Amino acid sequence: MFSELKFPVPWGHVAAKAWGPSDGHPVLCLHGWLDNANTFDKLIPLLPRGRSGLSGWFLLCCRGCTSDTLSLSDYYYVAMDFSGHGWSSHRPAGSPYHFLDYVSDVRRVVAALQWRRFTLMGHSMGGSVAGMFCFLYPEMVDKLILLENLGFLLAPEDTEAWLKSKRIMIDRLLSLEAKQQTPKARSPEAALQRLLEANRHLTAEGGAILLQRGATETPAGLVYNRDMRARTQSQEFFTVEQCLKFLQKIQDRVLIIVARDGLLVPRKLDHSNHYVKALQEAFESTLKEHIQLVEVPGTHFVHLNEPEVVSGIISNFLTAQNARARL
Numbered sequence: 001m002f003s004e005l006k007f008p009v010p011w012g013h014v015a016a017k018a019w020g021p022s023d024g025h026p027v028l029c030l031h032g033w034l035d036n037a038n039t040f041d042k043l044i045p046l047l048p049r050g051r052s053g054l055s056g057w058f059l060l061c062c063r064g065c066t067s068d069t070l071s072l073s074d075y076y077y078v079a080m081d082f083s084g085h086g087w088s089s090h091r092p093a094g095s096p097y098h099f100l101d102y103v104s105d106v107r108r109v110v111a112a113l114q115w116r117r118f119t120l121m122g123h124s125m126g127g128s129v130a131g132m133f134c135f136l137y138p139e140m141v142d143k144l145i146l147l148e149n150l151g152f153l154l155a156p157e158d159t160e161a162w163l164k165s166k167r168i169m170i171d172r173l174l175s176l177e178a179k180q181q182t183p184k185a186r187s188p189e190a191a192l193q194r195l196l197e198a199n200r201h202l203t204a205e206g207g208a209i210l211l212q213r214g215a216t217e218t219p220a221g222l223v224y225n226r227d228m229r230a231r232t233q234s235q236e237f238f239t240v241e242q243c244l245k246f247l248q249k250i251q252d253r254v255l256i257i258v259a260r261d262g263l264l265v266p267r268k269l270d271h272s273n274h275y276v277k278a279l280q281e282a283f284e285s286t287l288k289e290h291i292q293l294v295e296v297p298g299t300h301f302v303h304l305n306e307p308e309v310v311s312g313i314i315s316n317f318l319t320a321q322n323a324r325a326r327l
Contacts, residue, residue, distance in 0.1 A: 012089025016080040024074030026118035030126030036086030037079035046311035084227030097233035121145035185221035201300035
């Protein structure tokens with residue numbers, strides 16, 4: 001079972017859902033672009049809760065203890081909806097969706113929960129947000145789990161292409177504001193079909209799960225909850241050299257899971273795509289024994305479509321005792 005949470009922000013609220021005892025070791029889960037917290041609905045029930053029966057006083061004291069002590073406690077999973085997604089409020093009129101705004105969402109939620117140190121798990125775009133948070137606040141993250149993401153968005157080698165992408169983002173945003181269209185209502189079947197057409201890696205079951213939180217029923221039909229402006233978000237890109245410097249800030253272990261038929265496939269990271277290959281090598285050379293890169297069968301939404309494929313890997317990673325933090 002899970003509980004619903006709301007965290008006040010200046011423009012409304014950030015919504016989330018939580019599993020497990022609130023005094024357990026905290027794990028914050030971040031969804032992908034245009035998805036919502038339901039993306040973890042099938043995975044989290046398969047993850048460990050650890051030993052129960054510890055006193056509240058002992059668990060409170062563990063907030064400042066080492067990770068091997070924390071492995072004795074239950075786990076508390078919180079999956080949040082980024083602003084403009086799921087049940088979270090849309091950003092104010094005239095405000096674009098910048099990548100760092102999502103990182104700020106995480107910082108706000110963590111402050112509201114009064115977490116000092118926790119595990120971060122992110123899927124797709126949520127992995128990039130988790131990576132950036134980890135680089136900005138390394139002392140707050142004990143473990144980092146990236147699902148179908150490497151924690152970075154690499155800068156395009158073509159400067160003109162980068163400039164063009166920024167121009168398109170601004171023009172699309174202004175066009176959306178000018179149209180001010182009423183969100184389109186669809187039948188449940190049509191809403192699901194539209195979602196599946198836009199996400200070829202989703203199964204019908206997975207799409208239906210996302211739609212439960214991603215749409216609202218109106219007299220005219222289902223209306224998507226997501227803010228259309230989120231489709232034009234401004235992203236943060238980095239060079240491999242910058243990524244290397246960021247990686248040195250990571251203080252503990254990293255788990256990266258990529259799907260064989262997903263968007264990041266190790267066997268495709270060859271010399272023809274030397275930029276991405278360089279990033280993969282940067283991870284391995286910088287983090288060494290602190291990183292675990294695993295390829296699994298499945299697609300980009302393997303954690304939702306076939307959670308049992310990744311649940312064991314994540315469970316072992318969560319419950320393994322951490323090495324001493326790298327400084």
